[in-house]
Amino acid sequence: MRIRAAAAAALASASVLSVGWLVGAPAVESLRSTLTTTLSSSASAEATTTTASGLGTSSGSGTSSAATTTPETTAPAAEAPAATEVTGTFDGSAVQTRFGPMQVSVTIDNGTITEVTPLQLTNDDQKSVMISNRAAPILRDEVLSAQSASVANVSGATYTTQGYLQSLQAALDAAQF
Amino acid sequence: MSIDTSTTQRHHRSAPAPLVRPDYRQRMQLADTLQVLCIVSVALVVALFLADGGAARFATPADALTSIGVLAGLVGTDLLLIMMLLAARLPAIDRAFGHDSAMALHQSLGKPALYLILAHAVLLIVGYSLAGKISVFAEVWRMLTVLPDMVLAFVGLGLLVLVVVSSIVIVRHRLPYEVWHIVHLLSYVAVLASLPHQLTVGALLAAGSPQWFYWLALYVGVAGSILVFRFILPVVRSLRARLRVEGVDRVADGVVSIRLSGHNLRRLQAHSGQFFIWRFWTPGLWWQAHPFSLSAAPTGTSLRITVRSLGDASAALGGLRRGTRVSVEGPYGLFTDRARTSPRLVLVAAGIGVAPIRSLLETATFLPGQATVILRSHTVGDSYLAYELAELCRARGAEFRIIAGTRPPGVNSWLPADALAARVSLKTLVPHLRDADVYVCGPRRWTDEVVRDARAAGLPTRQIHCERFDW
Numbered sequence: 296m297r298i299r300a301a302a303a304a305a306l307a308s309a310s311v312l313s314v315g316w317l318v319g320a321p322a323v324e325s326l327r328s329t330l331t332t333t334l335s336s337s338a339s340a341e342a343t344t345t346t347a348s349g350l351g352t353s354s355g356s357g358t359s360s361a362a363t364t365t366p367e368t369t370a371p372a373a374e375a376p377a378a379t380e381v382t383g384t385f386d387g388s389a390v391q392t393r394f395g396p397m398q399v400s401v402t403i404d405n406g407t408i409t410e411v412t413p414l415q416l417t418n419d420d421q422k423s424v425m426i427s428n429r430a431a432p433i434l435r436d437e438v439l440s441a442q443s444a445s446v447a448n449v450s451g452a453t454y455t456t457q458g459y460l461q462s463l464q465a466a467l468d469a470a471q472f
Numbered sequence: 473m474s475i476d477t478s479t480t481q482r483h484h485r486s487a488p489a490p491l492v493r494p495d496y497r498q499r500m501q502l503a504d505t506l507q508v509l510c511i512v513s514v515a516l517v518v519a520l521f522l523a524d525g526g527a528a529r530f531a532t533p534a535d536a537l538t539s540i541g542v543l544a545g546l547v548g549t550d551l552l553l554i555m556m557l558l559a560a561r562l563p564a565i566d567r568a569f570g571h572d573s574a575m576a577l578h579q580s581l582g583k584p585a586l587y588l589i590l591a592h593a594v595l596l597i598v599g600y601s602l603a604g605k606i607s608v609f610a611e612v613w614r615m616l617t618v619l620p621d622m623v624l625a626f627v628g629l630g631l632l633v634l635v636v637v638s639s640i641v642i643v644r645h646r647l648p649y650e651v652w653h654i655v656h657l658l659s660y661v662a663v664l665a666s667l668p669h670q671l672t673v674g675a676l677l678a679a680g681s682p683q684w685f686y687w688l689a690l691y692v693g694v695a696g697s698i699l700v701f702r703f704i705l706p707v708v709r710s711l712r713a714r715l716r717v718e719g720v721d722r723v724a725d726g727v728v729s730i731r732l733s734g735h736n737l738r739r740l741q742a743h744s745g746q747f748f749i750w751r752f753w754t755p756g757l758w759w760q761a762h763p764f765s766l767s768a769a770p771t772g773t774s775l776r777i778t779v780r781s782l783g784d785a786s787a788a789l790g791g792l793r794r795g796t797r798v799s800v801e802g803p804y805g806l807f808t809d810r811a812r813t814s815p816r817l818v819l820v821a822a823g824i825g826v827a828p829i830r831s832l833l834e835t836a837t838f839l840p841g842q843a844t845v846i847l848r849s850h851t852v853g854d855s856y857l858a859y860e861l862a863e864l865c866r867a868r869g870a871e872f873r874i875i876a877g878t879r880p881p882g883v884n885s886w887l888p889a890d891a892l893a894a895r896v897s898l899k900t901l902v903p904h905l906r907d908a909d910v911y912v913c914g915p916r917r918w919t920d921e922v923v924r925d926a927r928a929a930g931l932p933t934r935q936i937h938c939e940r941f942d943w
Contacts, residue, residue, distance in 0.1 A: 300504035307508055308515030315519025319527055426675045432618045437604055447534065447603045452675060 380406035385470045387462030389415060397458030401466045408442050408472075411435045411463060416455070430455040438463060496813050496934065503568040510554055513690075517546040520683045524676050534602035541595025542676065548588030549670070552632075552663055553694045555581050560697040561804065570806030571747075572940055579639070586636045589666075593629055621668035628665035635659045650760060660698075667691060702801070706749075710799035713737055717752070717796040718774065720789075726781045727824065727856050728790045729767060732798055733774050740803060742770040743810065744831035745911070745939075748802035750777070756788055761801065765828035765913075765939070767857065769835045776831075778857060780824040807911065807939040809836045814935055816907045817843040817870075818898070820922050822886075822914030826857050828939055829913055833864050840869025844902045848886065848914070852876045873901065886921035898922070899929040906930060912938040 381403050389398040402410040411434070416427035430452035437446035444464040448456045521543055530536040558565060558578040565574050601611035615622045635658055642652040670687070671677050677687050715734040723729055742748070747765040751758065767778035779789050807828055817838045821829040826847065833845060845865055849855040852874055865872035877888025885892045899905050910931060912922045919938050926936050 297500065297504060300507045303504065304508040304511040307512045311512055311515045311519045312522065315516075315522035316527065318523035319525045426678065429619065429673055429675065433604065433614070436614065436618065440606075447605060448532075449603065 381470050381472055382406075383470065385466040386414065387464070387466035387469075390458040390461045390465075397455065397462050399459055399462045399466065401463060401470070401472075403470055403472060406472075408439060408467075411438050413459070416459075426452045427455050431459070434459050443467070495810055499568055499811070502564060506565065506568055513554065514547055514550055516686075517550045518543060520686065521546060521676060524681075524683065526676075532603075534599050536599075537595050537602065538599030541592050541599055542674065544588045544595060545592030545670075545674075546676075548585050548592055549663075549666070550690075551581050551585035551588065552659075553690055555585060556659075556663065556694050557697060560694070561701045561801065562697055563701070566804050566806070570811075571804040572938075573806075582636050582639060586632060589629065589632060593626075619669070620672045622673065624665045625669035625673075628662045631658045631662035631665065635662060706799070706801040709740060713740060713800070715775070715798040715800060717792050717794055717798060719794060720792050722790070723778060723856050724854070726790075727778065729776055729778045729857075730789065730792060731774065731776050736772065737770060737775060738772045740770070740800075742766065742775070742803035743808040744769045744835045745807040745809070745828040746803040746805040747807075747828070747939075748775075748777075748800040748804070751799045752789070752792060753797040753799070754788075754792065763804075765805075765807075766803075766831045767827035769831050778824065778827040778830070780856070805939060807913065807937055808832070811937055812837065812909050814907055814909045815839075815842060816904055816909070818846070818902050818905065818908045818910045819843070820846045820848070820886075820898075820910065820912045820914075822848040822918050824856060825913030825915070825919075825939070826855065826861070827913075829911065830857050830861055830864070832911060833861065833868070833870065838868075838870070841871075843868070843870035844908075845870055845872050846901065847872075847874045848918070849874065849876050850878060884917075884921055886918050886925060897929065898925045909935050909937060912936070916940045 382405055384400055384402045386400040387398055389396045396415050398413070398415040400412050400414055401408055402412070413427070413431050416431060430449040433449050434446065434456060438444065444460045444467060446460065521539075526539055526542070529539045555578050558574045558581075561571075569577070597608050597611050597615070600615070601608045604611060604614070606614070616626065635655055638652055638655040642649075671679065671684065677684050713734040713736070715732050718731040718733040721729045721731070744766060747763050749761045749763045751761040764777040764779050766775060768774075768776035781789065805828075809832065815838070817836055819829045819833055819836075829845070833843070836843070843865075845861055847855045847858060847861065855861075855874060858874065862872055864870070875887060875891060877890055879885065880887075880889035880892050883892065887896055898910070902908060905926075906929070908931075910922075910926045912919050912926075914922070919940050923936055923938055
């Protein structure tokens with residue numbers, strides 16, 4: 296390779312990389328700030344925007360606006376180990392993320408999380424849909440094995456993860472899980 | 473004659489002034505451009521990652537491993553696509569570097585590309601398993617069962633390992649050519665199988681994003697080049713040329729010259745010294761294709777190749793009948809007069825490497841007394857086409873030398889033992905070597921030795937041209 300070509304390649308590569316860096320900078324910045332606000336607001340979330348609203352599926356309401364918590368309690372079986380264990384399906388609150396609202400519902404059977412169903416996933420554009428579709432099954436698996444909303448972030452799907460887990464936590468709180 | 477005067481003056485210059493032709497300058501510019509594009513394409517995939525905010529995803533060990541893994545996958549795939557382009561017989565690449573240099577680069581990229589793709593798989597498995605706090609085996613299982621298109625991706629990875637390993641083995645000559653060739657075709661399947669997971673699992677190349685458009689354009693471009701230049705163009709050219717075997721002449725034991733006739737062969741734009749990949753449509757041979765160099769200058773109606781039977785397949789070539797249909801891919805190679813940079817010419821050949829040398833000698837530009845042809849053989853009588861070369865040398869005023877003898881034991885040299893002992897070299901054999909382009913064709917090791925000798929004599933790269941015919 297001639298020196299001229301090497302120099303041109305180095306120069307062109309450097310400029311391509313810096314353009315990439317510059318384009319990526321706002322995304323990096325907003326990611327950082329979103330994470331910070333998400334984390335700082337989560338403490339007061341329950342009281343304000345993300346008020347939990349556990350809705351029994353039997354109530355027929357699919358919205359998250361209902362303020363009361365009415366967990367559906369199954370007919371207590373005689374051999375149920377503990378009558379106080381929660382059973383039912385609870386909707387989490389809709390959480391606004393940068394890419395659209397996120398909402399999940401959780402099914403609890405005798406105190407065990409048996410299913411997490413996404414009601415709304417970030418879907419502002421095709422890319423968000425793609426990310427959601429990738430992250431949701433991973434998060435579901437993790438939640439089922441951890442039996443809580445304290446699971447790790449899915450790489451490359453940070454917003455989805457945050458929204459998903461926040462909505463889930465709201466649902467779990469509603470279920471008094 | 474005025475021409476004579478000018479050349480005499482050239483001889484008397486104290487410092488040799490290489491004749492840099494516009495052809496050469498254009499070729500170098502094209503080569504520079506292609507090399508820059510190649511390197512920038514690697515920078516570009518890294519830039520795509522950065523543009524997606526990738527710089528922020530190094531905070532935790534899991535994120536860092538995942539991000540490095542994504543980068544390895546992007547760069548590795550970019551290299552794979554470059555490799556495919558190098559093997560796609562793009563006219564620009566052949567014109568700039570020549571087919572054998574392009575294939576040498578293709579070969580040298582194989583291992584780095586494979587290592588990057590393997591690193592991609594390992595890093596992502598570890599990164600995801602750290603993030604999910606599960607074992608790597610559970611993570612692999614989850615990838616295969618939960619994530620979309622991952623089964624295909626793992627199949628692609630397996631095929632890629634198979635292709636590279638078979639290529640490394642074949643370089644050491646432990647596999648027959650045809651097996652290697654079929655395995656090599658699997659690399660297309662490997663690259664295609666890995667595409668879906670890149671688009672569905674990776675958030676970076678999500679549908680609709682600029683990255684997605686670029687990536688797909690890259691794949692479509694490479695696939696299109698392969699389709700057009702490896703398949704469609706050769707078929708169209710072969711159909712137009714209507715090549716048939718005109719006759720087969722025995723040159724020596726196991727060596728034949730095959731004469732072919734066709735229509736409007738000027739349209740192929742073939743030059744002396746180039747090669748085609750030939751397919752002879754007989755019941756036993758139609759399924760394989762082999763590269764053979766032109767051993768006579770191409771005309772509008774005829775081509776000629778000289779072939780030595782190396783394998784079982786090329787042995788059957790001696791029995792070709794007149795009228796057999798022939799299809800070709802090509803012409804390829806920079807082993808032509810167009811690559812010249814100097815007024816004088818030195819042609820060096822060993823074995824069947826004499827074929828392109830013979831056609832070059834026929835049409836190369838040089839004045840009487842300014843060309844030297846050197847044939848290297850074991851004994852004086854066993855050079856192929858020696859008689860034809862002697863005739864051509866006489867007609868065109870070139871010096872003709874046959875250097876015969878056995879190799880010195882334990883020493884790497886292109887010369888026989890006695891010549892080496894007498895301190896013979898390219899420099900002592902050829903007067904005004906610094907004013908000459910040296911063309912070398914022969915077995916790889918031997919060719920390397922001639923090239924080393926030429927470099928030792930102070931010849932710059934642009935004056936050394938070689939064709940290695942290992943395939």
